[in-house]
Amino acid sequence: MFFWCCVVLFASAGWSVDAAEGMTGEPRAVPVNDTEVLRAAHFAVSEFNAEQRVAYKLVSIKSAKIQVVAGVNYILEVLLGRAKCQSLSAAQTEPCFFRFKHNELRCRFVVTEMPWNGSRALTKKKCRPSN
Template sequence: MSVWVCISLCAWLSRVVTAQHVMTGQPREVPVNGTEVEAAARFAVFEFNRDYTEDRFAYKIMNITSAKIQVVAGIKLILEVRLGRTVCKSSDTSDGEACGFNSEHKELWCHFVVTEIPWEDSRVLTQKRCHPYN
């Protein structure tokens, strides 16, 4: 069993971190345009939109400004993301990706931590902090 865990973790990390040395417990910068980073950011925004009750509109990613990976009892993706308000109501959709940006320009700056346990096929938004972007 532990061999499969190691194989799964190594395979996943090889896709996320190319030509970088990753040590357990130490966050490392990764490219913001990586497939896994973008998937984690979309997941975080989906969860954010589902739970955010301070606005009636959904938000979507404007850009990912920073991404780090940390190997713990799983894998943490630590993301800094700028979100923009869309024209879609959050009650209609929690996925703002297909929506255009709202003319009432409003942006949020968010810190998300997505924890993944690949061998359990688990992904959870473990931290979310957002504030208005000026």
């Protein structure tokens, strides 16, 4: 049953399941501009900002991988820029200006989704200055 859920998930996301690409459970690269990758990245930044005293916005997605386990892991390498906004909660909804380049962070996020029950969580985060 789990196998068929994965096949349906990949088919609906536009990705092909190919045994030559690697073993089940092994992360594989996906396009950084894929709709689901972008959705996962924006979710990760929103969750990351919820724990910060300042706001960060997504500058770019450097790489993206997916891993099918007991759900789908989106493994993202992103660049964040410190934003100057009216309020921290407005960082995702209003246009904010980026501060100086030395305030950028390079982050590795893992967003885990379980599409069959509609859950999504930022399960790992690790950031460091990008300089």
